[in-house]
Amino acid sequence: MIVVTGASGHLGRLVVEELTKRVPAAQVVAAARTPQKAADLGVEVREADYDRPETIEAAVRRAARVLLISGVEPQRARQHTAVVDAAKRAGAVLVYTSAPKADTTEAALAADHRATEEYIKASGVTYTILRNNWYNEVYDPAIAAAPQLGAVYGASGDGRVASASRADYAAAAAAVLTGEGHDGQVYELAGDTAWSRADLAAEISKVTGKEVVYRDLPKDEYAGVLAGTGVPAPFAEILADVDVNVSRDWLADTPGTLRELIGRPTRTIGDHVRSLLA
Numbered sequence: 621m622i623v624v625t626g627a628s629g630h631l632g633r634l635v636v637e638e639l640t641k642r643v644p645a646a647q648v649v650a651a652a653r654t655p656q657k658a659a660d661l662g663v664e665v666r667e668a669d670y671d672r673p674e675t676i677e678a679a680v681r682r683a684a685r686v687l688l689i690s691g692v693e694p695q696r697a698r699q700h701t702a703v704v705d706a707a708k709r710a711g712a713v714l715v716y717t718s719a720p721k722a723d724t725t726e727a728a729l730a731a732d733h734r735a736t737e738e739y740i741k742a743s744g745v746t747y748t749i750l751r752n753n754w755y756n757e758v759y760d761p762a763i764a765a766a767p768q769l770g771a772v773y774g775a776s777g778d779g780r781v782a783s784a785s786r787a788d789y790a791a792a793a794a795a796v797l798t799g800e801g802h803d804g805q806v807y808e809l810a811g812d813t814a815w816s817r818a819d820l821a822a823e824i825s826k827v828t829g830k831e832v833v834y835r836d837l838p839k840d841e842y843a844g845v846l847a848g849t850g851v852p853a854p855f856a857e858i859l860a861d862v863d864v865n866v867s868r869d870w871l872a873d874t875p876g877t878l879r880e881l882i883g884r885p886t887r888t889i890g891d892h893v894r895s896l897l898a
């Protein structure tokens with residue numbers, strides 16, 4: 621039995637779909653805080669709220685492998701411990717979606733991932749860590765707004781991002797959850813190519829025929845731009861901090877491991893822009 625937490629989210633849904641291509645649906649469990657959101661996935665659905673450990677305990681019953689999809693709330697590092705503990709007690713292998721270079725980066729966003737990785741390693745559970753680089757989809761609001769604004773905004777300078785599609789990361793998670801030889805591995809998963817915001821602006825110009833440039837802003841100004849588009853101020857600060865770390869090439873490495881796991885090239889940001897705007 622393979623249990624996927626966060627199965628109602630964008631990534632979780634894709635992982636469940638990928639798993640059911642590889643193993644019988646009866647071997648897959650979608651564990652979700654909001655079970656009705658996962659009811660259409662065609663697999664057994666179990667309630668699993670990271671804030672209610674008793675639900676996690678029940679959700680991972682008879683699991684051989686558990687995918688812990690990282691949460692989104694400020695207390696997620698604490699929330700994750702409930703899943704790690706439950707997987708350990710169930711005797712399951714735990715697979716965790718982490719962040720690039722979680723053990724060394726100074727990016728504030730990665731602190732929860734570093735804490736979770738440390739907890740996993742100290743727990744004694746058998747684990748695989750998937751350090752997912754950014755999703756192409758993260759940039760959808762900026763891509764959608766760019767033709768009208770004539771600009772893409774950021775604070776990442778010439779720094780590059782080796783993004784891939786959510787579907788690529790989902791396929792990799794499914795490959796690990798159904799494969800062998802991944803115990804104890806920490807995989808840095810990234811797209812095949814890294815691009816700068818100027819490259820992104822150029823792609824948008826190419827696809828739309830409109831002039832779109834990259835406007836590099838100081839960190840605080842960029843946080844203000846994000847807050848102005850409705851991003852809650854504390855999260856806007858964290859995203860601006862991500863960009864500062866991108867300027868130092870935090871997300872630029874292209875180790876090729878994602879491509880190897882999924883057996884195909886990753887989806888480029890250019891293809892993604894075309895699918896959104898063409």
Ligand SMILES: NC(=O)c1ccc[n+]([C@@H]2O[C@H](COP(=O)([O-])OP(=O)(O)OC[C@H]3O[C@@H](n4cnc5c(N)ncnc54)[C@H](OP(=O)(O)O)[C@@H]3O)[C@@H](O)[C@H]2O)c1
Nearest residue numbers: 626628629630631653654669670671690691692753754755
């Ligand atoms: N690499 C990247 O570029 C990137 C970008 C964004 C996020 N992430 C991380 O990757 C994760 C998956 O991405 P995504 O696109 O699938 O995010 P998403 O669509 O926002 O899904 C988040 C999932 O987490 C679940 N969740 C939140 N709080 C929970 C709780 N207390 N108990 C149980 N489940 C809870 C949500 O459940 P509900 O449906 O009940 O809300 C949802 O299923 C995110 O949660 C985040 O940690 C990575």
